[in-house]
Amino acid sequence: xxxxxxxxxxxxxxxxxxxxxxxxxxxxxxxxxxxxxxxxxxxxxxxxxxxxxxxxxxxxxxxxxxxxxxxxxxxxxxxxxxxxxxxxxxxxxxxxxxxxxxxxxxxxxxxxxxxxxxxxxxxxxxxxxxxxxxxxxxxxxxxxxxxxxxxxxxxxxxxxxxxxxxxxxxxxxxxxxxxxxxxxxxxxxxxxxxxxxxxxxxxxxxxxxxxxxxxxxxxxxxxxxxxxxxxxxxxxxxxxxxxxxxxxxxxxxxxxxxxxxxxxxxxxxxxxxxxxxxxxxxxxxxxxxxxxxxxxxxxxxxxxxxxxxxxxxxxxxxxxxxxxxxxxxxxxxxxxxxxxxxxxxxxxxxxxxxxxxxxxxxxxxxxxxxxxxxxxxxxxxxxxxxxxxxxxxxxxxxxxxxxxxxxxxxxxxxxxxxxxxxxxxxxxxxxxxxxxxxxxxxxxxxxxxxxxxxxxxxxxxxxxxxxxxxxxxxxxxxxxxxxxxxxxxxxxxxxxxxxxxxxxxxxxxxxxxxxxxxxxxxxxxxxxxxxxxxxxxxxxxxxxxxxxxxxxxxxxxxxxxxxxxxxxxxxxxxxxxxxxxxxxxxxxxxxx
Amino acid sequence: xxxxxxxxxxxxxxxxxxxxxxxxxxxxxxxxxxxxxxxxxxxxx
Ligand SMILES: Cc1cc2nc3c(=O)[nH]c(=O)nc-3n(C[C@H](O)[C@H](O)[C@H](O)COP(=O)(O)OP(=O)(O)OC[C@H]3O[C@@H](n4cnc5c(N)ncnc54)[C@H](O)[C@@H]3O)c2cc1C
Ligand code: SF4
Numbered sequence: 109x110x111x112x113x114x115x116x117x118x119x120x121x122x123x124x125x126x127x128x129x130x131x132x133x134x135x136x137x138x139x140x141x142x143x144x145x146x147x148x149x150x151x152x153x154x155x156x157x158x159x160x161x162x163x164x165x166x167x168x169x170x171x172x173x174x175x176x177x178x179x180x181x182x183x184x185x186x187x188x189x190x191x192x193x194x195x196x197x198x199x200x201x202x203x204x205x206x207x208x209x210x211x212x213x214x215x216x217x218x219x220x221x222x223x224x225x226x227x228x229x230x231x232x233x234x235x236x237x238x239x240x241x242x243x244x245x246x247x248x249x250x251x252x253x254x255x256x257x258x259x260x261x262x263x264x265x266x267x268x269x270x271x272x273x274x275x276x277x278x279x280x281x282x283x284x285x286x287x288x289x290x291x292x293x294x295x296x297x298x299x300x301x302x303x304x305x306x307x308x309x310x311x312x313x314x315x316x317x318x319x320x321x322x323x324x325x326x327x328x329x330x331x332x333x334x335x336x337x338x339x340x341x342x343x344x345x346x347x348x349x350x351x352x353x354x355x356x357x358x359x360x361x362x363x364x365x366x367x368x369x370x371x372x373x374x375x376x377x378x379x380x381x382x383x384x385x386x387x388x389x390x391x392x393x394x395x396x397x398x399x400x401x402x403x404x405x406x407x408x409x410x411x412x413x414x415x416x417x418x419x420x421x422x423x424x425x426x427x428x429x430x431x432x433x434x435x436x437x438x439x440x441x442x443x444x445x446x447x448x449x450x451x452x453x454x455x456x457x458x459x460x461x462x463x464x465x466x467x468x469x470x471x472x473x474x475x476x477x478x479x480x481x482x483x484x485x486x487x488x489x490x491x492x493x494x495x496x497x498x499x500x501x502x503x504x505x506x507x508x509x510x511x512x513x514x515x516x517x518x519x520x521x522x523x524x525x526x527x528x529x530x531x532x533x534x535x536x537x538x539x540x541x542x543x544x545x546x547x548x549x550x551x552x553x554x555x556x557x558x559x560x561x562x563x564x565x566x567x568x569x570x571x572x573x574x575x576x577x578x579x580x581x582x583x584x585x586x587x588x589x590x591x592x593x594x595x596x597x598x599x600x601x602x603x604x605x606x607x608x609x610x611x612x613x614x615x616x617x618x619x620x621x622x623x624x625x626x627x628x629x630x631x632x633x634x635x636x637x638x639x640x641x642x643x644x645x646x647x648x649x650x651x652x653x654x655x656x657x658x659x660x661x662x663x664x665x666x667x668x669x670x671x672x673x674x675x676x677x678x679x680x681x682x683x684x685x686x687x688x689x690x691x692x693x694x695x696x697x698x699x700x
Numbered sequence: 701x702x703x704x705x706x707x708x709x710x711x712x713x714x715x716x717x718x719x720x721x722x723x724x725x726x727x728x729x730x731x732x733x734x735x736x737x738x739x740x741x742x743x744x745x
Contacts, residue, residue: 160734162712305723345715357714470726474709475716514709532706539707540726 110401110409116142119400119414121385121429122421124209125672126658126679128363128371129267130418132337133683135374137691142412143377144402146384146421147175147206152364156212156354164513168352171198173213175205182424183564186581186617188441194567194575199621201454201628202352204422207381210626210672211362215351215478215510216327218270218361219669220261220677222489223254223290228665231490232500241500242585244557246451248664251636251645252681254290260680261673262293265325268361269333269341272296272325286322288485301330301344301480306471306543310507311482313603319484324508325673326479327361337370348511350478360478380404386571388417388433388655397435397655403571415694416654416686420679423661427452427561427631428576436632436642436651439560441579447642447650449561451630452578453666456503456551456586458614459544460598461519462606466541469605473512473540481508481545484600487593488668489552499588503551503668505597509544519544521608543601547625549593551614552668556583561631582616590614627671629663634678637700644698646685647678653696656682704731 117139120127127143135141150156156173166172175198183192204210224231227249232241241247264270274295275285282295300323303311314321328344335341344359358365371377382405389398389411399413419426430436430448439450464471483506485491494500511517519542520534559581563574594613601609614624635641638650647662649655658679660671667674689697704711711731719727730737 158714162714163734302720304720308723343717345717346720347712347714347716349712470724472716472719472725472727475720475727512709514704514707518707536707539709 110411112411112413115413116140117414118142118416118418119144119412120418120420121400122146122209122425123207123363123379124204124420124422125211125363125676127209127418127420128367129676129679130420130658130683131377132367132371133680133687135371135377137687138376140376142414143379144383144385144400144412145207145379145381147381149207149381150212150354150364152354152356152358156356158356161353161356162347162349164349164515168513168516171202173206173352173354174198175203180569181575183567183575183577184620185577185579188558188579192564192577192579195620200619200624201626202623203626207368207379208363209422212354212364213352214672215670216268216360217479217508217670218265218268218325218327219673220289221254221667221669221674222288222491224490225667226250226253235490236495236500242583245585246555246557248451248633248635248640250664251634251641257677257681258290258293260677260684263680264673264676266297267335267337267366268327269298269329269335270296270325270327270361271298271301271330273300273323275322284322286485287320288488288491296325298330298333301326301328301477303480303482304346304472304475306473306509307481307507309604310600313600314482314484317600317603319486321482321484324479324481324483324506326477328477328479329359335366337367339366339369341365344477346475346477346480348474348476348513351510385421385429386573388419388429388435390433390435390652395652397652418656418658420658423628423659424561424576424631426657426659426661430632430642430657431563431576432573435649435655438562441558441560444557447633447640449631451555451633451664452559452561452580453553453555453629453663454580455625455627455666456553456582456590456614457547457624458549458551458590458594459546459612460548460594460601461610461612462543462601463519463521463538463608464541464543464606466537469541471540471543473509473517476510478510480510481506483508487596497588497592499585499592501552501554501585501589501668503549503593505549505593507543507545508548510546512539517544522610549590549597550668550670551586551590551593553586553666555630555665581618582614587614587616625670627660627666629660629666629671632657632661633664634662635664644700646697647682648690648697650700654694656686658682701731701733
């Protein structure tokens with residue numbers, strides 16, 4: 109164990125979205141807080157100013173803002189009888205690194221989950237009967253309800269200045285918003301962003317088909333905004349270099365543009381960057397965390413003692429650190445026992461690329477933000493009757509194209525050669541008149557007995573610790589869901605007048621080389637039974653009550669939305685529980 | 701920049717607030733790169 113630093117009230121592991129929110133809340137409660145972050149400190153003005161923020165090669169292709177797999181990676185396999193191999197270049201997801209975490213380079217698509225998502229098992233069993241669910245599906249209720257989380261969703265949206273159109277305010281449906289959303293206590297803090305041509309066409313076609321399209325809730329500012337912490341954001345300029353990039357304009361909600369400026373002014377907050385936490389330390393009873401051990405950039409090992417440990421290192425890193433610290437029983441799929449690593453999920457994404465007549469359509473695809481677009485929610489969650497279809501789950505879908513960046517987004521019709529004069533001709537002809545929504549169909553992924561995280565038996569990291577091993581494949585339920593949703597999605601492009609469409613269904617086996625989203629979920633899930641969850645409903649660890657674990661690792665299964673609205677709402681919910689309950693009487697908050 | 705001109709990509713113009721609502725109109729300005737634009741930079745002798 110390394111040299112010991114002075115004790116703190118709270119140590120926060122990872123200073124991304126949830127770490128920043130929790131650090132602010134606990135520093136605000138007067139506690140002495142230190143955050144330890146694996147990657148570098150990042151500021152808008154010095155790290156991604158407008159002068160070079162829009163470098164597609166540097167950020168999109170060479171992944172400058174992300175974790176380098178040479179620092180740490182995961183091993184991957186589809187099936188339990190295969191040997192997992194290390195991921196050496198990121199593909200299906202892009203692990204964040206550095207202050208701000210994923211918040212620096214996210215799209216800022218800022219969704220709430222449906223009320224039924226939080227009671228999924230109960231809801232589906234009541235509506236369709238237990239026999240309707242696949243036998244090896246391990247979905248669970250969350251132990252927290254939408255109504256309980258509503259004020260916390262609201263806080264995050266007002267922190268971020270989310271631009272959107274409410275669909276349901278206190279039970280009253282609002283024209284132009286998402287009619288399926290749970291009731292919200294008040295409208296979004298900012299109106300929706302303006303929509304470019306292609307996105308508007310999609311909305312019109314969807315309406316003509318009888319759907320209720322609405323603008324995607326966006327953390328890209330539709331106008332200047334000052335948040336409740338006094339931090340200001342500027343209006344988004346639709347620059348089209350947004351997701352995978354930092355915003356040089358202070359226009360995208362991120363820890364840097366919403367909470368860190370207020371946090372760093374607090375005298376009882378300190379942070380260390382370029383320092384990787386390698387272990388959460390326990391006392392001899394194994395029931396109490398004493399702090400953390402971390403390694404700084406010089407390779408020096410330190411111990412940071414603290415009374416309260418907050419693990420907010422991003423979903424899969426949370427799971428890995430719990431496993432490496434021996435906290436909670438590791439999940440064993442054979443015996444179906446243990447909780448850490450269980451119910452790991454990702455997302456079921458697909459797309460439809462469509463080609464329009466270049467003499468009639470000019471989309472200017474480079475005019476966009478990363479959370480722009482028009483969506484429909486008719487096929488999400490349990491918003492439609494699944495009875496006739498033989499699957500559960502769903503997702504939102506929309507024309508949410510974020511860019512016309514020329515390395516990434518030059519769609520050509522099938523059959524075009526991959527290079528040379530014919531390819532150039534096709535790129536030229538279609539660049540302005542093709543549509544490529546990207547993550548157009550944003551499907552759920554439910555949990556299964558054989559999809560999980562454990563420690564790899566072979567491969568180790570730079571500290572000689574086992575890498576986390578992902579075992580993941582798509583199951584029939586998700587494949588059926590995706591086929592149904594993708595076909596529905598294509599109908600809308602057909603109605604818009606596309607002359608050719610390419611349906612890019614999501615198929616098994618799960619391919620770790622193709623980007624889907626960075627919405628890894630589960631592995632340290634919340635719930636009401638310590639036998640099937642690692643955390644209680646306040647994200648407090650069942651075994652070590654002075655440890656709270658924040659992030660999508662708490663999701664028992666993933667819904668058909670982006671996770672961060674819910675991840676942040678849960679962080680506020682946990683912060684509220686710590687401030688109002690735990691600090692008064694430190695100990696296990698739930699007697700199970 | 702030849703490729704950008706060929707396909708009609710205006711580079712990193714950065715601010716399209718004036719054009720986002722101009723639907724189905726071709727964006728009129730030539731590309732700008734991270735290094736700026738030749739005609740914004742004095743010629744070297
Ligand atoms: C390209 C991209 C686009 C995305 N778009 C969206 C979107 O539009 N909408 C949405 O809802 N979500 C989106 N996400 C996901 C979103 O970024 C995450 O859900 C969110 O950042 C999670 O917050 P977090 O606090 O759990 O983790 P993070 O914000 O990632 O923060 C975790 C931090 O912990 C640090 N850390 C990890 N391990 C250690 C360690 N051992 N010691 C010290 N520090 C450590 C990491 O470096 C990181 O800074 C996107 C992600 C990516 C990559
Ligand atoms: S699209 Fe808007 S929010 Fe995104 S990087 Fe550009 S200016 Fe910032």
